[in-house]
Amino acid sequence: MTTKSERTQQRIIDAANQLFYRKGYNRTSFTDVVDEAEVPRGNIYYYFKTKEEMLQAVIKHRLETTKVMLADWDKSIKTPLDRLERFVQIMYDSTPALLRSGCPMGSLNVELGKDQPELKSDAKQLFDMFQLWLAKQFAQMGYPEEARELSLELLARGQGIIVIAQVYQDPGFLERGTKEINRWLENLDRYA
Amino acid sequence: MTTKSERTQQRIIDAANQLFYRKGYNRTSFTDVVDEAEVPRGNIYYYFKTKEEMLQAVIKHRLETTKVMLADWDKSIKTPLDRLERFVQIMYDSTPALLRSGCPMGSLNVELGKDQPELKSDAKQLFDMFQLWLAKQFAQMGYPEEARELSLELLARGQGIIVIAQVYQDPGFLERGTKEINRWLENLDRYA
DNA sequence: GTAGTGTTTGGATTATAGTCCTAAATTATC
DNA sequence: GATAATTTAGGACTATAATCCAAACACTAC
Numbered sequence: 001m002t003t004k005s006e007r008t009q010q011r012i013i014d015a016a017n018q019l020f021y022r023k024g025y026n027r028t029s030f031t032d033v034v035d036e037a038e039v040p041r042g043n044i045y046y047y048f049k050t051k052e053e054m055l056q057a058v059i060k061h062r063l064e065t066t067k068v069m070l071a072d073w074d075k076s077i078k079t080p081l082d083r084l085e086r087f088v089q090i091m092y093d094s095t096p097a098l099l100r101s102g103c104p105m106g107s108l109n110v111e112l113g114k115d116q117p118e119l120k121s122d123a124k125q126l127f128d129m130f131q132l133w134l135a136k137q138f139a140q141m142g143y144p145e146e147a148r149e150l151s152l153e154l155l156a157r158g159q160g161i162i163v164i165a166q167v168y169q170d171p172g173f174l175e176r177g178t179k180e181i182n183r184w185l186e187n188l189d190r191y192a
Numbered sequence: 193m194t195t196k197s198e199r200t201q202q203r204i205i206d207a208a209n210q211l212f213y214r215k216g217y218n219r220t221s222f223t224d225v226v227d228e229a230e231v232p233r234g235n236i237y238y239y240f241k242t243k244e245e246m247l248q249a250v251i252k253h254r255l256e257t258t259k260v261m262l263a264d265w266d267k268s269i270k271t272p273l274d275r276l277e278r279f280v281q282i283m284y285d286s287t288p289a290l291l292r293s294g295c296p297m298g299s300l301n302v303e304l305g306k307d308q309p310e311l312k313s314d315a316k317q318l319f320d321m322f323q324l325w326l327a328k329q330f331a332q333m334g335y336p337e338e339a340r341e342l343s344l345e346l347l348a349r350g351q352g353i354i355v356i357a358q359v360y361q362d363p364g365f366l367e368r369g370t371k372e373i374n375r376w377l378e379n380l381d382r383y384a
Numbered sequence: 385g386t387a388g389t390g391t392t393t394g395g396a397t398t399a400t401a402g403t404c405c406t407a408a409a410t411t412a413t414c
Numbered sequence: 415g416a417t418a419a420t421t422t423a424g425g426a427c428t429a430t431a432a433t434c435c436a437a438a439c440a441c442t443a444c
Contacts, residue, residue, distance in 0.1 A: 004391090005390080005391065008391090008392095022306060022307060023306055023307045024218070024303065024306050024307075026216070026218050026219050027218050027306075027307070029430080029431060029432080030431075030432065030433085031430085031431075031432095039392090040392065040393050040394065041393080041394065041395080042392075042393060042394060042395080042433095042434085042435080043391080043392055043393070043394095045432095045433070045434075046390090046391065046392075049433085050432085050433085051432075101305075101306050101307075102302055102305060102306065106302075106355055107302050107303075107306065109355070109358075109359050110294055110298075110299050110302045110303070110355060110358075111216065111299075111302070111303060113293075113294055113358050113359065114214060114215055114216050114219075114293050114294065114299065115214060115215050115216075115219070115293075124359055124360075127359050127360075149368075152356055152360070152362075152365060155352075155356055156349075156352035156353050156355065156356040156365075156369065157348075157349075157352055158352070159351065159352040159355040159356060160347075160348035160349055160350070160351040160352025160353070160355070161348050161352070163298055163301070163302060163348065163351040163352070163355070164344055164347055164348040164351060166301075166302075166305050167301050167305065167316055167319050168316075168319075168344070170344075173344055173348075176341075177348065195411095196410095196411090196421085197411095197420075197421065200421085200422095221400080221401060221402080222401075222402060222403085223400085223401075223402095231422085231423095232422065232423045232424065233423080233424065233425080234403095234404085234405085234406095234422080234423055234424060234425075235421075235422055235423065235424090237402095237403070237404075238420090238421065238422075241403085242402085242403085243402075
């Protein structure tokens with residue numbers, strides 16, 4: 001069973017998670033989080049002494065969620081190609097959010113990568129988790145040598161498409177982009 | 193001739209330009225700009241009443257610089273392929289800065305795209321200027337119909353490569369990425 | 385039911401950011 | 415060289431942010 005305290009903490013993390021995504025980390029204030037989570041002002045400091053700690057908790061939460069998702073895909077999807085295409089699928093499914101706020105993982109890394117190296121190295125873990133999983137799929141598909149490079153290339157394609165789709169508010173570009181990625185993946189699979 | 197006042201204003205714009213790139217717009221304070229430009233605190237408000245105005249001046253400055261650069265390329269580089277490859281070249285040439293602070297144009301748009309729509313629409317102009325120029329090159333190359341889509345694709349590729357190269361601090365990925373783009377451009381040119 | 389630990393409050397405090405003001409100094413104009 | 419306009423200069427003011435605090439409340443164990 002979850003205690004009331006645990007639920008409060010989770011509400012704070014959820015609120016921070018959303019706000020960090022929608023407004024960015026640096027533009028999100030404690031007041032924002034407190035309002036969104038509906039906890040009294042002072043109470044938040046009982047759970048997180050600093051904003052950095054809050055970010056770390058948010059990243060940890062995202063990592064756990066992602067881990068569960070990927071494990072689920074490993075279990076329920078049979079071929080590496082289908083698994084990779086499932087990855088591309090969430091991009092397409094998230095179109096509205098991506099057009100509004102960009103990639104949650106990419107934009108966080110871009111923001112923190114500028115001059116907050118400690119925070120950035122936390123955020124990088126999100127990329128690492130996907131990258132390693134993607135590489136595993138490419139390896140299983142028959143590209144053990146090129147697995148890392150292919151995974152980076154897939155990530156780069158996704159990031160680029162999302163940035164441009166957001167800049168131009170163009171869902172069509174996102175759709176064509178994901179379709180093109182799928183064609184690429186299918187060709188890789190065919191000629192493995 | 194440039195007056196002292198004009199030079200001061202330019203120093204402020206240059207300082208803001210650098211800081212917005214290195215730290216991001218929202219994390220840059222007036223104090224930062226004042227220190228970097230070495231103008232007295234109050235004086236900056238004689239030139240820019242608000243931070244938004246300062247950003248607009250910075251963007252205007254970047255647009256002018258870019259315009260000159262592209263006009264120069266138009267004049268001095270003969271074929272569309274060479275011009276497109278010149279564009280890719282600046283990416284490669286900027287490796288250290290890109291690894292440190294990401295793409296000046298992309299990261300600004302990612303930052304402002306989250307929840308500062310007015311400022312984002314200013315920043316978007318930077319993309320527009322490149323996009324239109326790139327499309328012109330593709331059209332001249334023999335792809336008048338696909339020119340816009342190809343230009344967006346080129347921009348997306350660049351953005352993606354830069355994001356991933358920065359996240360992984362991997363100059364090699366940037367180098368391989370730009371080489372791959374050049375191959376793609378050369379194939380487009382060959383079979384136009 | 386009382387002691388003790390964990391949790392909740394709201395306001396107080398401090399730091400930093402953005403903005404404004406006014407007087408001095410400089411430059412331009414007659 | 416006197417007068418007006420521009421620019422400089424530093425500090426004052428206001429808003430917002432992060433952080434802390436101490437008293438109240440609530441639950442658990444004995």
